[in-house]
Amino acid sequence: MTIAIDKNSGYCFGVEFAIQMAEDEMEESAELYCLGDIVHNSMEVQRLYAKGLRIIDREQLKELQDSKVLIRAHGEPPETYKIALENNLELIDASCPVVLKLQNRVKHAFDSTKSYNGQIVIYGQHGHAEVIGIAGQTQNEAIVVTSEADLNKIDFTRPVTLFSQTTKSTKGFYHIKASIEQQIAQAGGSLENFDANDSICRQVSNREPQLTKFAAEHDVIIFVSGKKAPTARLFTRCARRIMPEAISWKMPMN
Known part of the structure; x- marks a missing residue:
């Protein structure tokens, strides 16, 4: 029997x-707070808790x-930085560069749309930290739109600027794009x-075809996978390639 680990598996x-930022900081600080789980993996969260x-x-x-408070890779809204100033909190900002770039693009687009009564639409998961x-x-x-059912929130007679949560599926994004064009x-x-x-983020989206292969x-x-991890889409990719009874689905304990 040959056992192989997908070289593209693991965290982004x-x-x-x-x-790494959290571990480096905890070498000097006895305690570090993190705004939300640093990763959707309960075993890793428990390891870092220790x-x-x-x-x-x-x-x-x-x-x-x-x-001291760590901002995880998902990034945070301006309100978080405002609270930090008011409460004398030192932020250890580990926001993903891809997410920060997206935040800047969205802010610039939002400021621009005010001049022509436009709308910013985000294809993403409601309530997701990012x-x-x-x-x-x-x-x-x-x-925020998650599926076609949410498109009725948009006024299609006004300008629309669409962005996507970085970890959504490329196929899903272009489906929503086509639906908006039709509407x-x-x-x-x-x-x-x-x-x-x-x-x-292509590091995330490219995992689907790589995992299929x-x-x-x-x-x-x-x-x-952890129970909180957004991996159902990747799991489905596996299920389409091999017999359902041959699939093992294992999650770490909470």
């Missing part, structure tokens, strides 16, 4: 960078004073007033 570089990393939510952040950070660049005026045409609008920006080369796939 943004998450690896955040974990080193002194404490997970807090946004409500707890408001009560925290004179402490989406919260992106929407914060628009004073939370951005319209604009039906509303009598002009496609010249529609600006679609593919802001998906890997799955096709093996008889059994053992897919290891």
Whole structure:
């Protein structure tokens, strides 16, 4: 029997960078707070907890004073930085560079759309930490769409600027793009007033075709993931390539 590990498996570089920053900081600090789970992997969260990393939510952040707080790879909205200034918090910013670039693009687009009554639309998961950070660049005026069912929130007679959460599927983004174009045409609008920006991280999106190839080369796939990890799409890729009864689905304990 031959056992192989997919060379493309594991965390993306943004998450690896955040974990490294946390470990480096904890070598000098007895305790470090992190706004949300640093990674969707309970075993890794527990390992870092033993080193002194404490997970807090946004409500707890408001009560925290004179402490160090790590911003994970997902990024944060402007409100978080404002709270840090008010509460004398030192931020260890591990925001992914890809996410920061997207936040800047969204803010610039939002400031520009005010002059012509445009709308910022984000293709992403409602309540996801990255989406919260992106929407914060628009004073939370951005319209978040997860599927076609959400498109009724958009006024198709007004200009639309579309962005995507960096970890969404490329196929899903272009499906939403096509649906918006169709709705604009039906509303009598002009496609010249529609600006679609593919802001998906290719390190993440390229995993799908790479995993499809890997799955096709093996008889059994053992897919290891945390319960909170957004890996259902990748798991489905495996399921399409091998017999369902040959698939093992293993998650670490909470």
